[in-house]
């Protein structure tokens with residue numbers, strides 16, 4: 433079984449980007465921990481980050497064809513703007529879990545709406561990097 437973890441724009445700056453909101457862990461810390469957990473359960477895992485909407489879409493398209501069972505995605509700011517990412521996820525037949533490090537609902541009102549939530553099977557917000565682990569457990573537990 434295979435899972436894709438996709439991180440959207442600015443998440444490459446984790447650790448130094450507004451740590452009071454997003455925490456002190458780097459993206460590499462988060463991905464390494466997810467990799468250990470998934471591989472420990474016999475899952476294949478790919479972790480990707482991009483600052484470019486089209487690259488995230490291309491990664492979702494690739495996941496349609498390579499047997500990926502689930503996508504865990506933090507679309508970052510594209511959450512609130514991207515019909516194109518929603519459309520790509522609608523073309524993916526596996527499970528989709530949306531993760532946000534921060535609780536977007538207690539922040540600015542423009543963060544309250546998510547296009548991706550129209551497709552996501554589950555949404556986790558506000559648990560920091562633990563949210564990715566909860567998403568991974570849900571995905572691995574379901575198969």
Ligand code: DQA
Nearest residue numbers: 506507508509532533534543
């Ligand atoms: C985020 C929340 C978004 O509103 C923001 O644009 C991000 C990160 C989060 O993980 O909390 O870049 O997706």
